[in-house]
Amino acid sequence: MQTNTPAADRPAHAGAAGRSAPAARRVMSFDAIGTRWVVDAEDVLAQDVRERVRAVIDDFDRTWSRFRPDSLVTHIARSEHGGTFEVPSGDVPLLDLYDRLVEATDGALDPLVGGRLELLGYDARYTLRPASDHELGRQHAVRPSWFDDVDRAGATLRTRRPVVIDVGAAGKGYLVDRVADVLADAGLRRFTVDAGGDLVQHGRSGLRVGLEDPADPRRVLGVATLDRRALCASATNRRAWGEALHHLLDARTGLAVRDVVATWAVADSAAVADGVATALFLVGPDRLTAFDAQFARLLPDRRVQHSPGAGIELFTSAAPAGDPNTRTTKETV
Incomplete structure (x- = not known):
């Protein structure tokens, strides 16, 4: 959901001099699941490691993409009377997080929101044209919900009707x-x-990592310092395709939510950081204390709410984004 600054703007230690392996052997850069990936290692990324990275991403996409006609999610959505489906056992932690x-x-974040996104135009064909008010109203009257329309036992999902699962809130x-995990293994x-x-x-x-000001990509609102942790962010000004229409x-x-403009979350895992960054658009931070994440969120009046403690430092005014010792993160399509 975000993008990084060019490699030349990364912190010195992220591309430190003195490493013997050529950069091309230490870095993977590629497009997958609709975004740009960069894997930057201190040691050589062997060919078999690169292949495993690609395989993990492709397996995930084949299961969870609602934009692929051959995905499990698409199969679930096309099952007229519902059914019983098995997701990869390794993805059970993702479903546990969604629970x-x-x-x-209180259901404001729900993976069955995929059908609504499609009706609003964020569909597999990227039509970006919302359905009629009548059709939207009819869909909302019978909207599905995760706990009512899906029974889950570990990796087994039982659906009662066609449902469109969207794991965008925490999936990336x-x-x-x-x-x-592939790299560490x-x-x-x-x-x-x-x-x-x-x-x-x-x-x-x-x-x-610089926290980009969504009103001015040349400036940052603060800095997150990652010490073996993860950072994720989200903003309403990206993946927007019409008045009051965004993801x-x-x-x-x-x-579409209007009370929050942008969020950032730091946690021990990127999954939790991603989920918390999304949830902060929907509920107050007091509802998310069990997730053990530091956060900041920008409100429409430019006030910034943030958690206490280390991890995120906010500036009293936005600072230039070009600091060579700071990487910048921002929400993008």
């Missing part, structure tokens, strides 16, 4: 964690995984 997020937000962060000790700005760093302390919906109303 917690749905409960913490979760996939960043999966890629990081391969014995790599120091690396950064950046999926369009949803990022995790491993074995490197003090990675500084951050309150599932209870079916409407």
